[in-house]
Amino acid sequence: MYQFITGPLLWFSFVFFFVGCVVRVVLYIRGLDWRLDRVTYTKNISFGFKGAVRSIVFWLIPYGTQSWRANPVYTLIFFIFHFAIIVTPIFLSAHNIILMERWGFRLFMLPDAVSDILTLLVICCAMIILLRRIALPQVRILTKPHDILILIITVAPFMTGFFAYHQIPDSEFWTLVHILSGEVMLVAIPLTKLSHVVYFFCSRAQIGIDFGVKRGGMKSGGMKW
Amino acid sequence: MAQGTLCNNRPITTEEELHTLLADTHGKKYYAEMHELDVDTDKLGQLIEKTCKSRIRTWLQICSRCGLCAESCFFYLANNHDPKQVPSFKIQKTLGELVRRKGKVDNAFMQKAMDTAWGKCTCCNRCSLYCPMGIGMGVMFSYLRGLCFSQGFVPWEMKIGSGMHRVYRAQMDITGEDFVDTCEWMVEENQEEYPDLEIPVDKEGVDTIYTLNAREPKHYPEDVGDAAILFHIAGENWTVPSKGWEETSIAMFAGDWEGAALQVKEVYSAIERLNPKRMVVTECGHAYRATVIEGPYWAGLESGKTPVETIHYVEWVLEALKTGKLKIDPAKKIKEPVTYQDSCNYIRNGGLSAVGREIMAYIAEDFREMKPCKEHNFCCGGGGGLNGIGRYRQQRNIGMKIKRDQILETGAKLVITPCHNCWDAIRDIEEVYKIGIRWSFLKPLLLSMVIVPEHLRVQEEE
Known part of the structure; x- marks a missing residue:
């Protein structure tokens, strides 16, 4: 079992994740149509490029946009959540030790205490996001089971990894569940709303180009996000 | 397929159809027929399949x-x-559902979609500035309007407006002859004060072709006269076309993309015929949006630009002030607190936020910003055609409360509104809420404070 999920299934998950994301991006770009979208994607490229970069960068900076500034608490939770989700698995010492054993190289490793804190932050932020979904009427009305499901899919590897690392009985079981849940998340990314991993950049770039070449960018110097 | 005599999925193409629809006061019969209108789900599904591509599908x-x-x-x-x-809720429950069901929806659904697309959204696109994912909900509502229009689920006034463009190439029943007559009349009206005033019609090779909003010759002819006087004072080498002078597009508001294309092509033809160096668009927001921002795409221009460089009237005013073509008498600058309404269509969606502020520095001593302002300003409440739709009057009046409060917060009693829709909405804010404000386009204000050069003044008899 362990051999299978850390061998072929892991490979499958990673390949599915990468290929799935690439396919998503390619299909997105191929589906853009200057006539239907009413955006000249291939004209005035410098303005389009500038618009796309502005549209992505400002939204990646905490409190970099009016929207982020108007929602200070949510913004804080949002950025901590996403930062911890990306940084923790990549720089976790245990993952890098496996990388070293299998492929002979490793990345920078976070101290375990820091990884623990980041993992707990992911779990706490997810709880707050969930509570927010239930508590705020304007979010509750939008929420569907899919939203709860992807939150569970996202948090599961962190929670199970935490249990496994801290030897919560049965540690072996939690390790297996941790690996499986990680694989589920990788597979889910191209298939669910988690595809925003790539679509965030596509969509932000598209609307950035729209404002950059068509809706004012050539007269204003760029949208003030 | 059950289709009404007035309410149906065919656009208006003849004067007779237009008059029949106009005769149906408040669209009483039209809306009654709408309850019986069948949805051609196959056609709707095909339209979605053909036009809803990765951008909108991804957004959803x-x-x-x-x-x-x-x-x-x-x-x-x-x-x-x-x-x-909530914008996301509104779009998911209408367009989202429509796309997911591949057009397999019923009459009640389409009426709900119509009521949402026109009665709960003005396509101001403010929400697209607040979505982390960059989802353009205003763009999607605009697309939804097109789907509704294709099936005949469109507010009565919008169907009329689209028909006007198709029949008269103007949003109102005003012909080229009517327009030229109005120009001649306005010259006569003002010649006593400005003896050399003229409104050159169809003059080739000029610097500037000026295009208007049909409401101006129809209901506010003095605006045409004011524009002419200001061009005259500024020494502008300009013309108006007798055909292709109308910039606006109720067809755009109606979701009638074919009608919108017919309208802008008329304007672009005038440009090609008269070969001016540039075009100036009157003080209207949606006219600029339709003819300058969206129009090139409807007309299939791959450059995404109008055939010649086009500027909005506010840009022309600023240029004239900066170059000294228009000089303001300092004693006549606006002394009272004054605020400025940013039109969504050429500020948020057109990049001209700085222009208004620079103009204010020339003409006002106590300019006060609304909060929020510029790209983040709120819609006046009447954009997207909402001002003209009786069915949603109550919803519009409720929505206008935000603009009312924004204006009140500035303490200003004068609101400068270089946009016809904003002008109407702010007039109606006063009518509905009685907050003691006045509103004005730029032209009459400029005329009240501009210095008329010596050689243009009437010579006093000795």
């Missing part, structure tokens, strides 16, 4: 339902934070 899919768009919407705010006014 990746909405993380975070609700950050809620507070960006003036309808949500004005309706006591009603969750059903």
Whole structure:
């Protein structure tokens, strides 16, 4: 079992994740149509490029946009959540030790205490996001089971990894569940709303180009996000 | 397929059809027929398949339902934070559902979609500035309007407006002859004060072709006269076309893309015929949006630009002030507190936010910004055609409360509104809420403070 999920299934998950994301991006770009979208994607490229970069960068900076500034608490939770989700698995010492054993190289490793804190932050932020979904009427009305499901899919590897690392009985079981849940998340990314991993950049770039070449960018110097 | 005599999925193409529809006061019969209108689900499905591509499909899919768009919407705010006014909710329940069901929807659904697309959204696009995913909900509502129009589910006034463009190439029943007559009349009206005043019609090779909003020759002819006087004072080498002078597009508001294309092509033909160096568009927001921003695409121009460089009237005013073509008498500058309404169509969606401020520095001593302002300003409440739709008058009046409060907060009693829709909405804010404000386009204000050069003045008899 362990051999299978850390061998072929892991490979499958990673390949599915990468290929799935690439396919998503390619299909997105191929589906853009200057006539239907009413955006000249291939004209005035410098303005389009500038618009796309502005549209992505400002939204990646905490409190970099009016929207982020108007929602200070949510913004804080949002950025901590996403930062911890990306940084923790990549720089976790245990993952890098496996990388070293299998492929002979490793990345920078976070101290375990820091990884623990980041993992707990992911779990706490997810709880707050969930509570927010239930508590705020304007979010509750939008929420569907899919939203709860992807939150569970996202948090599961962190929670199970935490249990496994801290030897919560049965540690072996939690390790297996941790690996499986990680694989589920990788597979889910191209298939669910988690595809925003790539679509965030596509969509932000598209609307950035729209404002950059068509809706004012050539007269204003760029949208003030 | 059950189709009404007035309410049906065919656009208006003849004067007779137009008059029949106009005779149906308040669209009483039209809306009654709408209840019986069949949805051609196959055709709708095919249209969605053909026109709904990756951009909109992705927007619908990746909405993380975070609700950050809620507070960006003036309808949500004005309706006591009603969750059903959250932009994401409105679009998912209409277009989202329509796409998911591949057009397999019924009459009740289409009526709900219509009521949402026109009665709960002005396509101001403010929400797209507040969505982390960059989802353009205003763009999607505009697309939804097109789907509704294709099936005949369109507010009565919008169907009329689209028909006007198709029949008269103007949003109102005003012909080229009527327009030229109005120009001649306005010259006569003002010749006593400005003896050399003229409105050159169809003059080739000029610097500037000026295009208008049909409301001006139809209801506010003095605006045509004011524009002519200001061009005259500024020494502008200009003309108006006798055909292709109308910039606006109720067809755009109606979701009648074919009608919108017919309209802009008329304007572009005038440009090609008269070969001016540039075009100036009157003080109208949606006219600029339709003819300058969206129009090139409807007309299939791959450059995405109008055949010649085009500027909005506010840009022309600023240029004239900066170059000294128009000089302001300092003693006549606006002394009282004054505020400026940013039109969504050429500020948020046109990049001209700085222009208004620079003009204010020339003409006003106590200029006060609304909060928020510029790209983040709220819609006046009457954009997207909402001003003209009787069915949603109540919804519009509620929505206008946000603009009312913004104006009140500035302490200004004068609101400068270089946009016809904003001008109407702010007039109606006063009519409905009686807050003691005045509103004005730029032209009459400029005329009241501009220095008329010596050689243009009437010579006093000795």
